[in-house]
């Protein structure tokens with residue numbers, strides 16, 4: 256892990272891989288875990304299809320406990336997460352001709368205490384759990400998506416936002432707010448207007464680059480290491496590479512990891528051998 260422009264990709268369950276990573280190595284974690292009950296990534300061991308939301312939050316909290324160990328004391332997490340509605344105990348979501356990724360063969364039941372049609376509040380449940388586990392919740396950013404997909408419901412406003420939480424490990428941490436500068440010199444505040452990506456190759460929930468850029472710039476310096484324990488096709492790694500940051504990405508789905516290898520151009524020399532040594 257000495258090479259400044261290194262990029263390591265690990266096809267594994269996040270928790271298992273994290274347990275093998277060294278203490279206090281990363282300056283920042285930028286990630287978007289699978290949302291609860293929204294997508295089926297089709298891999299055994301995936302997070303997001305737990306029977307109940309409480310178990311989902313516990314599973315993610317476990318992952319973030321390991322994240323805390325590998326994060327430097329002055330490090331931060333940028334955590335993107337969206338909400339979901341109670342499924343009404345429907346067991347599947349029918350195929351949507353226009354938005355194929357919305358269909359689901361499995362759907363979790365309504366969580367205890369949640370009625371049909373209730374908004375579950377998943378992001379805040381997770382945020383409060385992490386806060387309880389001693390993370391400092393420093394900001395809730397609304398990611399406003401001007402091109403959000405329309406929904407079919409007619410009895411509530413269609414959703415066009417998600418959350419991006421900023422957590423720190425300690426009360427004082429590295430933060431360069433110049434990294435939040437817009438082109439006109441003004442600073443990004445707590446509502447970020449960023450268009451969502453359209454379907455991206457093999458993956459249907461990728462980060463827009465302009466969401467990741469300010470996170471990297473404000474939370475890391477050149478040659479620092481960034482971690483994404485749910486890296487999908489490696490969007491964070493791609494930008495780390497451009498900005499001269501090292502990167503470690505983990506994803507359970509091997510196909511996404513293969514795609515990430517292609518996306519992260521300068522690190523086609525992805526250091527598989529080095530990775531073996533590093534993980535042994």
Ligand SMILES: C[S@@+](CC[C@H](N)C(=O)[O-])C[C@H]1O[C@@H](n2cnc3c(N)ncnc32)[C@H](O)[C@@H]1O
Nearest residue numbers: 268269301302461462485486487488490506507
């Ligand atoms: C919302 S997507 C992340 C997309 C990513 N930000 C990008 O730009 O490509 C969540 C990812 O978590 C992965 N995943 C699900 N369960 C996992 C687990 N237990 N360990 C590691 N990755 C997992 C899925 O395969 C999926 O790619």
